[in-house]
Amino acid sequence: MECLARLPGVGAKTSERFAYHLLRAPEAEALDLAHAIRAARERTKVCSECCNLDEVDPCAICADPARDRGLLLVVEDPRDIASFEGAGHRGLYHVLQGRVSSVEGIAPEDLTVAALVARVRRTQPREVCLATNPDLEGEGTAQWIGARLRELGVTVTRLARGMPAGANIHQVSTSILADAMAGRRPLP
Amino acid sequence: MECLARLPGVGAKTSERFAYHLLRAPEAEALDLAHAIRAARERTKVCSECCNLDEVDPCAICADPARDRGLLLVVEDPRDIASFEGAGHRGLYHVLQGRVSSVEGIAPEDLTVAALVARVRRTQPREVCLATNPDLEGEGTAQWIGARLRELGVTVTRLARGMPAGANIHQVSTSILADAMAGRRPLP
Incomplete structure (x- = not known):
């Protein structure tokens, strides 16, 4: 429970629920989670080029010749x-x-x-x-x-700041409207 | 009730509640509303310059020499x-x-x-x-x-389209991010 309660957004009640679930679930489910956590930590590397997380270094994006x-x-x-x-x-x-x-x-x-x-x-x-x-x-x-x-x-x-696509002028904040006015562009 | 139910977002239940309120409230409150509706309709004009609604024509904004x-x-x-x-x-x-x-x-x-x-x-x-x-x-x-x-x-x-001020990249839609990338600008 103590370990689970360190996960973001998980408090005492939720960690208790998680812990009892892991005790009562089929053994394979609990061990799969333990294994996945260990494997993820062991295999994940920081890309020496872009500092992204991946299982390979350089990461798949840096290594892709089409980018x-x-x-x-x-x-x-x-x-x-x-x-x-x-x-x-x-x-x-x-x-x-x-x-x-x-x-x-x-x-x-x-x-x-x-x-x-x-x-x-x-x-x-x-x-x-x-x-x-x-x-x-x-x-x-x-x-x-x-x-x-x-x-x-x-x-x-x-990145451009302005009106979010699909938004309504009545509903957005003053600072969004001010950005949208300051950044106005020729009509394409 | 029929008249009140034509207001936007007002259904049968709400119009009933409004109607009983207007019957039981002090008479002045009910008559003030009736008077305000009539006065607003009589006095409101469409600005012949910009088509805004105001009590004067041209509207206060069109008439303002500082604009x-x-x-x-x-x-x-x-x-x-x-x-x-x-x-x-x-x-x-x-x-x-x-x-x-x-x-x-x-x-x-x-x-x-x-x-x-x-x-x-x-x-x-x-x-x-x-x-x-x-x-x-x-x-x-x-x-x-x-x-x-x-x-x-x-x-x-x-108006500029892009990231709304204060938003988080995780939470906005793909079309907002696409706008933000397409419209990117020199760092001021």
Whole structure:
């Protein structure tokens, strides 16, 4: 129960429910979970190129010759990669493994920025898009990294901010509308 | 009850509750509502310049000499104006009074597009921003109007689409991420 209660969002009650389930379920089910946890930890590697998590190094994306090597999307978290893959990104990634946060005590040095700078210097991509989240900490992280990358002469971009597709003007916040007005573009 | 049940979102049960409330409340409260409805209908005018609703014609915004007359924001609905005022728009507006919708049987001729075209020809603004909603019908409406306005040689723009401020990459839809990637901009 103590171990289970350390999972995110799991408290005393839920860990108790999990523990009794694991005791009463068929033995194979419980041992499968134990095995999967051990195997996942043993097999998962950090890609030495992009800092993504995978079972191989370099990761499957970095190793794929069909990807556009000129466009790097810099994301906070390995989970963001699945989102951008679904949205059709065909370039490469760089995983920061977090974001600068004074609240959580995360400094720029705790992220993989040094690896990113070394990689940009070595591979000379035509564009680095900083795809951190559109909030205060994500924006601050993007500004900090952008300042370092610009010294290398690479084009640095940011994801578009504006109206979310499918939204209604009545329902979105003032800051979303302000972004949408500031970023207005020629009608295609 | 029949009259009250025609209000949007009010069904049989709610209209019954409203009706009994109006019968049992102090007489002044009931008569105030009756009077306010009548007064609002009698006094509200459609602005002959921008088709907004107001008690004066031209409306308070069109009559304000401090507004930037070179920038027209074209909105679907008078209620959108309050949103954009809150977000800091200091130009003028044009209210379409709806959107092209095959489902609801609304054709371009049912909107105030002819008045918009005449106004643009007459006042020659430097930019018309089509601020219809970022969904299928709003997009279609913008394309239809944009084609007519471009013949007049005016710059036609659209609100930015992208990540809503404060959102999280894990939680937004694929189409929002695709917009955010397509519209990415130089880091400011």
